[in-house]
Amino acid sequence: MNTGQYISLAGHAGLICILLLGGRWNSEPLPFDVTSVSVVSTEAYEAAMNAASTAAPSVETDVETPQTPTETPAETTTPAEDTTPTAEVPDVPQPEPDDAPQIDTSEPAPTEVEPAPSEIVPPSENLALLVPERSVRPRIKPVERIAPEPVATPAEPDVQPADTPEVDRVEDAPSETPAEPTDAAQPEEATTEIDPEAKDDSFAAPATSVRPKTRPRRAAATEPAETPSTEDAVAGALAEALGESSEEPTPAAPSGPPLTGGEREGLKLAVSRCWNLGALSSEAMAVTIIVAMDMTRDGKPVVPSIKLLSSSGGSDAAANKAYSAARRAIIRCGASGYDLPDEKFEQWRSIEMKFNPESMR
Amino acid sequence: MTMRIWAILVFTVMGVLPAVVQAQEPLRIEITDGVIEPMPFAAPAFVPEGGGSGQLAADIASVVAADLAGTGLFREIDKAAFISTVSSFSAPVQYADWKAINAQALITGAVSVQGEKVTVKFRVYDVFAGQELGEGLQLAGTRAGWRRMAHKVADTVYSRITGEGGYFDSRVVFVSEQGPKNARKKRLAIMDYDGANVQFLTDSSAIVLAPRFSPTGDRVLYTSYETGFPRIYVLDVASVGRRVLQSRDNTTSFAPRFSPDGQKVVYSQESGGNTDIFLMDINSGSEQRLTSAPSIETSPSFSPDGSRIVFESDRSGSPQLYVMSAGGGEPQRISSGSGSYGTPVWSPRGDMVAFTKQSKGRFHIGVMRTDGSGEKLLTASFLEEGPTWSPNGRVIMFTRETQGASGQSSLYSVDISGRNLKRVKTEGGASDPSWSPLQN
CATH class of the missing domain: 3.30.1150 (Fusion Protein Consisting Of Minor Coat Protein, Glycine Rich Linker, Tola, And A His Tag; Chain: A; Domain 2)
Incomplete structure (x- = not known):
């Protein structure tokens, strides 16, 4: 079904929201960066100075940035080291243990760096917001759980839509197709639920076949209907949103040329x-x-x-x-x-x- | 926490919005042309329950089928084409079998007889919908009244399928005519709507004209010449007792009709060469003049709500149709076509007026809306007149007379769509029909 498109849109919309609202979410990680930089920068500056004196070549950018800081280290620390330093700081001390044992002692900084990752964990909570999007894809298998159930039922309602009401009463019909007995058996399981699911399945199948040009992988997008089972609140919200869209009998906008x-x-x-x-x-x-x-x-x-x-x-x-x-x-x-x-x-x-x-x- | 709520909201909205925005635009087409053809139905013989009911069960089913097929709206499927047989009233319906022979409606029933008491139960099915139309019903009556029971079954079936009331359990009072044209004997007769169970209400010693049923169907107004002058009588159908309505001396009264409440009679009265319309209270005999014009005003007919009267007048130079308030007053002409119009009758539904029209040497039975619009001529022949409405306002019965010295009057009926024109079976000639309401 076209729920694939819904999910695609939901995903894109989510990304857009992240972009739009990224300022809010990034407000927390930024302070961490600043604090870590403020801690590292001084030592890194020294380390860089030491490194500059001994083994310079590791990274040119490192080498260059210290050059300017040499004159105004305090000023440039915060702005210039926002991006590269944090990543480089752990690299710098490790390659030079011999040269600066003092640095090792002073490498509470690294120990501070380690807490930094541990502090980064909170950001990972924020990242959890994004997890559903990424974690949805791995859950292709749930689709396979869903599919087998509806697939069996839709085949019959689609083929014999008019006969479904008859089946209950017309069991003696000699000329009626043998599918009727199967109808009689299936309602015991889920007579009312099978129909809508069957529709979804019937919609899902063509949706994937019609859409391969632009969204070939979206057949797996029906999975999110399964994800509601997760306990995560965010995943639950996602599941609700997607669940609603998948329950709607009306599929996505038609594609291809109109009827003549x-x-x-x-x-x-x-x-x-x-x-x-x-x-x-x-x-x-x-x-x-x-x-x-x-x-x-x-x-x-x-x-x-x-x-x-x-x-x-x-x-x-x-x-x-x-x-x-x-x-x-x-x-x-x-x-x-x-x-x-x-x-x-x-x-x-x-x-x-x-x-x-x-x-x- | 705030961020989590934000996230939930965002994903919820984003999940729902696409479904709303991208709801599929369905393919839209407009069907303007259909077909007008009888709906095929199957009416297997009703199941006899108990001894002695076999023939009656078959007869009742036959009358039901004849009633429905006689409307022109339905077509009975030959029983030889049936795939399924109905051997038990409670047996499940084999819809597929009935679909296979294109039966769109199925009527099943059962009849049981205990002494003189007859019980009929029946069900109606919409075959292609695969469901029963309404619920099963059971009727109880006497053996002598089996036809009425069949008519009632047909009325119910008709109503459930078409959505409007039936007209099968009704009667028609008419003038039975015997003998050649120049020496024809006339007497009042009453029959079932389909021509069965004819009974005579008067003898043929005097000319009788224009019988009209009361709104409750228990009385009949008619005009008789037994005194040599036309006078209006009220006849009780059950006892066949009658009484004359008093009228002033030196006047001639004719063309009477009941008011919707059955308490008054509106009629034409000729006095001094001028004919006007009057209203009389049946019990008190008090009379009220409704028109006062030098022209001929006649054939008055009440609207179902009793608020207006349609009548015929030649005040414009030729007979035309006019509508006035039930209390009289300035009438409004509603007919506007070429030719002359007469014998207007207001529809039981109140939306139409049936009339006789003479134009270019031919007579027509037609209908128009009560404001004169939508005129439609349903028939055409050498001579036809006197329309009367079926209780449901769907069918019009009228008199048609063939040309020549040996010409004879007969009763015909036609659907207001102009289809299904057919002759009503009567022994001998017949004219001036008046349709009763549905019987209780």
Whole structure:
């Protein structure tokens, strides 16, 4: 499904937020840098001075920076050493133990440096905010947990959407497909939950196949639906956010070229053939309704998804009868699948049909 | 901690927003052309429960199917095409089998008989929806009243499928005509809406005209010439007893109709060569003039709410249709087409007026909205007149007379859409139908 896109967006949005709000989050790490630099800089300065006198070449930048500090060490310490010094400080003392045993003694600095990493741990808490994004990817396996369950169920609802209600009553149907008994067995496990999950799965599969050009790896994005199981509050929030998006029946925006006029007309014509107004009351014939439905890739309407969106021009009772006629038309003529281009499935995965009988009155 | 909350909020919003922003735009199409054709339905013979009910079960199912098919809105599927058989009323429905023969509705039922008592129970199914329409119902009656029970079943089925009330459990009072055109004998008769169970209410000793049912269906107004002059009578359908409505001397009264409350009668009265519309209280006999014009005003008909009256007047030079307040006053002309209009009847639903129109040498039965708009002619022939509405306002019955010396009057019905024009079976000729309300 297109939840991959949602997750992608969520990830990007998260990155954007990090960029936007980075100032807040960086405010804590910065002081650490400053403190460490302030501690190191003096000693490092000396070490650098010593190093400059003895073994200069290790890093040229180190060599150069001390040159300027020699004149104004105190001034330049804080600004210039923000970036490089912290990383270099631990390097500097280690390569020169022989030359400066005193330095070793004075290397409480290194011991201070070690606390620095331990102090860096708090930043790691901040980094934990980012962890979910990175930790999501490793959790590809949870998807495999999810997939097997829905995959089994969707195959049937998609194939026999109209039969699902029958199965309960029509067990004797001789000519009915053998899939019915499986329906009868499955509801025991999760009759109500299987359907929506099945939809998600059915959406997820095509989403990955349609989107490979731009987001080939996003099939794994369905994983986050699993991540809610983690106890981490941040991960939970992420899971909630993603969970909501994955529960929505409407997938992402359609991609690819739109249906041609001929393809649209073909669909209209196909439904029109079964839209029988003959048995409607005159009031119901005055009602215009909009019906929404989801489609399977083989062009069949998902019967449980057919619903009345809105109506105008009559009472609720008349609208219901008009809806019944429209629903009947959709199911009847869609029983063998409407002739719709498979490669444009994203375009007709979800359809809203307006039934306007004005010209039929 | 604050940062954690921030993070939660950010990720929550970011997780939800994309779903909202990127909600898929569905493919939107508009269907404007459908088909108008009868809905196929299956009505297997009702299941007889108990001995002696087999024939009755089959007869009831047959009448139900005939009622529905007779509307033109439904088409019964030949039983030979059935894949499934219904051997038990409580057996689960094999939807797939009924789908396979394109049955869009399925009616099952069972009949049991105990002495003279007959019990009918039935269910209606929407086959393609795979569900029952409404709940099963059970009716109890007598063996003699089995047709009415069948009609009631059909009314329920019709109502559940179409969304409007049925009209099968109703009757029609009409003028039965026997003999050649120049010596025709007429008498009042009453029958089921489908022509069954004909009973005569008067003998043929005097000419009778224009019978009209009361709003409750228990009385009939009609005009008789048994005294040599037209007079208005009120007849009790159950007892066939009658009484004449008093009228002033030297006047001729005709074209009566009940008010919606059944307490008053609006009619035409000719006096001194001028015809106007009057209103009479049935109990007190008090009379009220509603029009006062030198032209001919006749064929008054109340609106269902009793607030207005539509009638025919030639005050403009040719017969046209007018609407006035129930208390009289300046009428408003509603007919505007070429030709002449007459015999207007207000629809039970209140939204339409049926009429007879004569234009270019032919007669038509038509309907228009109560403001005169939307005129639609439903039929055309050499001579036809006197429309009457079915209780649900969906069907119009009228008289059609064939041309020539041997021409005969017959009753016809037509859907207000203009479809399903058909003759109502009667023995001999028939004219001036008046449709009753649904029976209780």
